[in-house]
Amino acid sequence: MNAKNAMASNNPRELKYSAEHEWTRLQGETATIGITHFAQDSLGDIVYLSLPAVGASVKQFQKMGEVESVKAVNDIYSPVSGKVVERNENALKSPEIINKEPFGNGWLVKVQLSDPSEMGKLLDAASYDKLTAGGH
Amino acid sequence: MSQFTPSTVERRLLMDRSVPGRRSVRMPAPDVPRAPLPAESMLRKDLQLPELSELEIVRYFTLLSQLNFSIDTNFYPLGSCTMKYNPKLNDEMASLPGMAEIHPHQPDSSVQGALRLMYELQEVLGEITGLPCVCLSPLAGAQGEYAGLLVARGYHRYKRDGDRKVALIPDSAHGTNPASASMAGFEVVTVPSDRQGNVDVEALKKLADRRTAVFMLTLPSTVGLFEPRILEITRAIHEAGGLVYADGANLNALLGLTRLGDLGFDIAHSNLHKTFSTPHGGGGPGAGPVLVKAELADFLPTPVVARVDNEYRLVAPKNSVGRLSGFHGSFGILVRAYTYIRMMGLEGMRQISENAIINANYVQSKLKADYDLPFGGRYSMHEVVFSARRQKAVGVSALDVAKRLIDHGVHPPTMYFPLIVPEALMVEPTETETKETLDGFIEVMKKIAREAEEKPEVLKSAPHDTPNTRLDEASAARKPYLRWQRNGAAAPAQP
Numbered sequence: 001m002n003a004k005n006a007m008a009s010n011n012p013r014e015l016k017y018s019a020e021h022e023w024t025r026l027q028g029e030t031a032t033i034g035i036t037h038f039a040q041d042s043l044g045d046i047v048y049l050s051l052p053a054v055g056a057s058v059k060q061f062q063k064m065g066e067v068e069s070v071k072a073v074n075d076i077y078s079p080v081s082g083k084v085v086e087r088n089e090n091a092l093k094s095p096e097i098i099n100k101e102p103f104g105n106g107w108l109v110k111v112q113l114s115d116p117s118e119m120g121k122l123l124d125a126a127s128y129d130k131l132t133a134g135g136h
Numbered sequence: 137m138s139q140f141t142p143s144t145v146e147r148r149l150l151m152d153r154s155v156p157g158r159r160s161v162r163m164p165a166p167d168v169p170r171a172p173l174p175a176e177s178m179l180r181k182d183l184q185l186p187e188l189s190e191l192e193i194v195r196y197f198t199l200l201s202q203l204n205f206s207i208d209t210n211f212y213p214l215g216s217c218t219m220k221y222n223p224k225l226n227d228e229m230a231s232l233p234g235m236a237e238i239h240p241h242q243p244d245s246s247v248q249g250a251l252r253l254m255y256e257l258q259e260v261l262g263e264i265t266g267l268p269c270v271c272l273s274p275l276a277g278a279q280g281e282y283a284g285l286l287v288a289r290g291y292h293r294y295k296r297d298g299d300r301k302v303a304l305i306p307d308s309a310h311g312t313n314p315a316s317a318s319m320a321g322f323e324v325v326t327v328p329s330d331r332q333g334n335v336d337v338e339a340l341k342k343l344a345d346r347r348t349a350v351f352m353l354t355l356p357s358t359v360g361l362f363e364p365r366i367l368e369i370t371r372a373i374h375e376a377g378g379l380v381y382a383d384g385a386n387l388n389a390l391l392g393l394t395r396l397g398d399l400g401f402d403i404a405h406s407n408l409h410k411t412f413s414t415p416h417g418g419g420g421p422g423a424g425p426v427l428v429k430a431e432l433a434d435f436l437p438t439p440v441v442a443r444v445d446n447e448y449r450l451v452a453p454k455n456s457v458g459r460l461s462g463f464h465g466s467f468g469i470l471v472r473a474y475t476y477i478r479m480m481g482l483e484g485m486r487q488i489s490e491n492a493i494i495n496a497n498y499v500q501s502k503l504k505a506d507y508d509l510p511f512g513g514r515y516s517m518h519e520v521v522f523s524a525r526r527q528k529a530v531g532v533s534a535l536d537v538a539k540r541l542i543d544h545g546v547h548p549p550t551m552y553f554p555l556i557v558p559e560a561l562m563v564e565p566t567e568t569e570t571k572e573t574l575d576g577f578i579e580v581m582k583k584i585a586r587e588a589e590e591k592p593e594v595l596k597s598a599p600h601d602t603p604n605t606r607l608d609e610a611s612a613a614r615k616p617y618l619r620w621q622r623n624g625a626a627a628p629a630q631p
Binding site: 042044045046047048068070071072095096 | 533535551552555558609610613614
């Protein structure tokens with residue numbers, strides 16, 4: 001079995017990706033944001049998560065939170081600019097959901113976009129596959 | 137009862153062994169009137185202390201000591217930590233009454249021998265590193281870093297160059313570097329590494345400007361490699377008006393071969409508990425002397441030992457950044473480091489590093505077919521970083537490899553650091569291991585690489601032969617259980 005190919009094909013086609021391993025799902029003008037399968041796999045078991053408060057402003061490619069695993073603490077960068085309208089309280093309470101369902105119930109925040117054109121700066125699934133195929 | 141089966145470790149905690157009313161000593165009757173403690177001075181109501189006989193306590197702690205893993209029992213190739221053998225002569229010197237039974241409040245005139253030892257240690261550390269002005273007081277590597285950064289800050293302020301707020305730090309750095317820089321009030325800017333594992337010098341040159349206070353660099357780097365363009369790097373920072381700081385964690389690769397001061401570094405710290413064979417890894421305390429070039433001497437922490445008219449005195453440098461510890465540091469540790477350096481001599485210094493480098497490269501060349509080398513098989517300095525990414529592709533992680541090593545009586549190497557290497561395993565054998573020990577380690581690592589292919593489940597459930605098997609580190613971090621409770625109310629399930 002080739003685990004790398006299996007991993008790459010896990011990146012849903014309809015999402016947009018950042019080079020810092022966050023994904024974005026756009027619905028109207030609201031973006032749901034999470035970290036990718038590749039990110040959670042590299043981090044290992046996630047034990048702590050911090051996210052911006054609802055109402056906070058986030059900026060594209062700027063730090064918006066932190067994720068801590070048994071291996072390391074990493075910054076989470078917002079892939080878009082806008083206002084946080086909802087955050088995943090369940091993931092804050094039980095961060096292991098990010099390991100289990102990174103593209104689903106392990107989402108982090110929903111952001112009301114201030115500049116939808118920024119979506120153009122993100123990668124499509126094929127480009128993100130390529131980015132993560134060679135290790136880091 | 138299971139506790140009488142020799143192969144079983146009696147696992148109950150001290151508190152769980154407690155029997156009300158049992159005691160080790162009989163206190164004499166008080167010869168002053170009893171008085172209740174003032175209620176407002178009580179921190180809490182329920183101070184629970186274990187009640188046991190002296191023999192039970194002795195057995196408990198003797199058992200714990202038998203479960204210890206140390207360099208005195210097994211191979212301990214923990215990268216970036218330099219777990220070398222600590223010669224017993226060090227301890228013998230530190231326990232001489234003239235060393236062990238003096239008090240920091242004694243007048244300088246009554247401890248001239250101790251002060252002379254500190255003075256000579258300052259001198260010899262200055263000679264070894266080429267940074268001649270030394271303060272021995274920082275109590276650990278990270279405090280040494282902090283001291284060095286305060287010196288940099290003090291220097292820029294003194295020169296009224298107060299806009300220098302940025303500490304440049306490579307992405308491969310020890311986590312303490314950005315932490316110490318933030319503590320000292322600097323803004324941290326990350327410098328990328330290039331594909332060979334070196335500092336990206338072009339990126340560094342772009343980042344170095346009039347806001348640069350200091351560039352912090354570990355040499356050799358945390359991937360165990362020497363920076364081939366080090367002179368260009370230190371020159372670029374100096375041209376921008378900044379200072380260059382050496383994280384001395386990897387000094388064990390440089391002794392007698394090159395000197396930080398000669399390479400253009402201005403400030404460094406030295407972990408005596410790594411390079412100079414004083415105990416660490418729970419055997420501490422550590423010591424992290426800070427070393428600077430002459431023009432920064434006035435900013436060193438207080439105190440330093442000076443020689444005035446043939447007498448040794450503790451003095452405060454003119455523009456000192458202040459005190460970092462009570463008194464003057466971990467004196468017992470300073471005695472041990474001094475003993476080691478005097479015992480090895482100048483010739484020995486060079487031999488330490490040469491053998492450390494040969495040992496690391498021996499391990500590298502013997503294992504390069506079994507584990508990936510992230511930077512194309514360059515010769516290493518005193519430690520070698522492997523990547524278990526090949527094993528990861530079949531579902532076995534660096535963590536699993538490390539846990540399996542425990543079954544073979546080897547302390548796991550440093551894992552998942554540096555962060556720029558996926559599935560990193562950092563092996564630092566040190567100069568004190570024999571070829572036979574290294575060959576044994578190499579054989580085990582090859583066996584584990586085969587197991588990763590053939591029976592990965594053995595690795596994923598390792599270790600198998602220890603009192604505790606695989607620990608649930610994630611749950612322990614998510615739901616930490618920090619305080620004993622009666623009846624084990626919050627105790628995690630036994631494996």
